[in-house]
Amino acid sequence: MxxxxxxxxxxxxxxxxxxxxxxxxxxxxxxxxxxxxxxxxxxxxxxxxxxxxxxxxxxxxxxxxxxxxxxxxxxxxxxxxxxxxxxxxxxxxxxxxxxxxxxxxxxxxxxxxxxxxxxxxxxxxxxxxxxxxxxxxxxxxxxLRGAPPVRRDGAAPGDLVAVVGDLGLSAAGLALLQAGLADREPTCPAAHRRPAPPYAAGPAAAELGATAMIDVSDGLVQDLGHIAAASNVRVALRGAALRAPAALVEAVGTLARAGAPLRSPLDFMLAGGEDHALAATFPSGTALPSEWTVIGEVVEGTGVTVDGSVPAVAGWDHFG
Amino acid sequence: MxxxxxxxxxxxxxxxxxxxxxxxxxxxxxxxxxxxxxxxxxxxxxxxxxxxxxxxxxxxxxxxxxxxxxxxxxxxxxxxxxxxxxxxxxxxxxxxxxxxxxxxxxxxxxxxxxxxxxxxxxxxxxxxxxxxxxxxxxxxxxxLRGAPPVRRDGAAPGDLVAVVGDLGLSAAGLALLQAGLADREPTCPAAHRRPAPPYAAGPAAAELGATAMIDVSDGLVQDLGHIAAASNVRVALRGAALRAPAALVEAVGTLARAGAPLRSPLDFMLAGGEDHALAATFPSGTALPSEWTVIGEVVEGTGVTVDGSVPAVAGWDHFG
The missing domain is CATH 3.30.1330.10 (PurM-like, N-terminal domain)
Known part of the structure; x- marks a missing residue:
């Protein structure tokens, strides 16, 4: 028993x-x-x-x-x-x-x-x-090891915008699970079940002089939107800098072949949360370790743009 | 709307x-x-x-x-x-x-x-x-303001056992609410809804040299049992020292007159939790402020006794 x-x-x-x-x-x-x-x-x-x-x-x-x-x-x-x-x-x-x-x-x-x-x-x-x-x-x-906390409100025009960790894998994994397709592409469902946040990169970013930082839990655009709003700036992303990992491309293909609503790898990277990547802003010219990817810059304005346009993605609201 | x-x-x-x-x-x-x-x-x-x-x-x-x-x-x-x-x-x-x-x-x-x-x-x-x-x-x-934490495992034979705060009011209030009698004696139901822990007495007890302390959340006997077990001693309570407040006596009378299962004021004081009184042990001879009531002493042995006998009360188990 x-x-x-x-x-x-x-x-x-x-x-x-x-x-x-x-x-x-x-x-x-x-x-x-x-x-x-x-x-x-x-x-x-x-x-x-x-x-x-x-x-x-x-x-x-x-x-x-x-x-x-x-x-x-x-x-x-x-x-x-x-x-x-x-x-x-x-x-x-x-x-x-x-x-x-x-x-x-x-x-x-x-x-x-x-x-x-x-x-x-x-x-x-x-x-x-x-x-x-x-x-x-x-x-x-x-x-905090003696350092100031890296808040959301410190981004300034001219700063680099960079991410470390996975983007879109968890959301694609959830989509595969919801469609009953988790067996076809196991990497994304595994990322949904067990996200792998880059813990050490957080304190390292503080040491590198990060001006703002956030955990990507509700989606990259939504979470960078919090930095933009708190810092009173615009976060200008470059779509070409957001390169999709192979597992995400594979998952998107699997979903499309099964007739699921069409979403691109970029959609998942911009709107998907729960991977718990870290997104941060750094002073221009900061030499970032190789695990970070520069995906845009901070400019005057408000909100988040991709290649100059406001992306049509929605993040996560627990009562939405 | x-x-x-x-x-x-x-x-x-x-x-x-x-x-x-x-x-x-x-x-x-x-x-x-x-x-x-x-x-x-x-x-x-x-x-x-x-x-x-x-x-x-x-x-x-x-x-x-x-x-x-x-x-x-x-x-x-x-x-x-x-x-x-x-x-x-x-x-x-x-x-x-x-x-x-x-x-x-x-x-x-x-x-x-x-x-x-x-x-x-x-x-x-x-x-x-x-x-x-x-x-x-x-x-x-x-x-902790520089002081060691007051743990459960520091009680020693010879120590005083004392409490500060309410005992039994919350449990009697719950009994009145369950019996639909909350209007008859409002003090105990109010204590059940909003316990009033003696916050300042905690740090004060540490300064007075408390050897062990616990928040009475699951019932006095059960919670003192945790001190007894952790300290490898017996907590010997004196029943006469546990004087019931008027509201508790009144609540017990109201319950009895309504035909509820017979429980004495002492039952509620020994078994009732959720008042969040503090129970502590102090070295013999400690001069305690007037809000504390000495209710027994620590002796060699195990468990909790009232006037030398193991009381027939049960505390709270969340899956019991």
């Missing part, structure tokens, strides 16, 4: 799960008390929180529990990196039906642990409650 | 809500970027997270949205205080159906803001998503 979290109970489940989470040098006090205590070496802490709801942010038939753990951690750790900070710690709220198998919660925890390990962070605390809707609430903390 | 969060949209709702949250001296960067930045003056940060699920932790017909905001903030801020720390900041995850009235979300935010103000904390960030189940995820941060 398979065990459920209802039969194991709250405290049994906590004991099973927290045993999986190793400490790091940043952990002063880990799980098991009223609260955790985490190092904040420069006397400031970066903090961000996100919710993932089953059916809305993940589906149990499309993603393994380990995938969901990876993704839940990644999207929050990427927000920390987008401030130019090093992720240090994660807290996990877990709301689940009583009939959820214990194995699901354990595999989910393993995904969390592994993703935190990739980013250098530790899971330091959490909460487990019962709910009809499987919901994961993650809070990530980070360390 | 009343506005719903579905028609207003995610970004409209965020703009409406974050406008309500004033900054404090601890806020380096508030809502509106990928993450917030909060002061951590002694280079450590206390962090804790909790989920509240509609139907499980609150009911919209029993609590106003403002009540839910107060309670959601209070239970997390109390966890920070229970470490001996001063609460500094709150992050809020909000998952709601699209048909939730905007006014509900705004009133909820006002409750959060007011409770944070009482505790001296600021709301610095959050996330809003759509879900069939109204769910609130709160993370609270705090500042």
């Amino acid at each position: 398979s065990s459920t979290i209802g039969t194991l109970g709250e405290f049994g489940l906590i004991a099973r799960i927290t045993a999986r989470f190793p400490a790091t040098d940043d952990v002063v006090l880990g799980p098991g008390d009223d609260a955790a205590v985490v190092r904040a070496p420069d006397s400031r802490v970066v903090a961000t929180t996100d919710l993932l709801v089953e059916g809305r942010h993940f589906r149990r038939d499309w993603s393994s529990p380990r995938d969901v753990g990876h993704k839940a951690a990644a999207q929050n750790l990427a927000d920390v990196a987008a401030m130019g900070a090093r992720p240090t710690a994660l807290l996990v709220g877990f709301a689940a039906p009583a009939d959820l198998p214990v194995a699901w919660a354990e595999e989910f925890s393993e995904g969390l642990r592994a993703e935190c390990s990739t980013a250098g962070a530790a899971v330091v605390g959490g909460d487990i409650v019962r709910s009809d809707t499987l919901t994961v609430a993650i809070t990530a903390l980070g360390d | 009343s506005s719903t969060i579905g028609t207003l949209g995610e970004f409209g709702l965020i703009a409406r809500i974050t406008a309500r949250f004033p900054a404090t001296d601890d806020v380096v960067l508030g809502p509106g970027d990928d993450a917030a930045v909060v002061r951590a003056p002694d280079s450590r940060v206390v962090a804790t997270t909790d989920l509240l699920v509609e139907g499980r932790h609150f009911r919209r017909d029993w609590s106003s949205p403002r009540d839910v905001g107060h309670k959601a903030a209070a239970q997390n801020l109390a966890d920070v205080a229970a470490m001996g720390a001063r609460p500094t900041a709150l992050l809020v995850g909000f998952a709601a159906p699209a048909d939730l009235p905007v006014a509900w979300a705004e009133e909820f935010s006002e409750g959060l803001r007011a409770e944070c103000s009482t505790a001296g904390a600021a709301v610095v960030g959050g996330d809003i998503v759509r879900s069939d189940t109204l769910t609130v995820a709160i993370t609270a941060l705090g500042d």
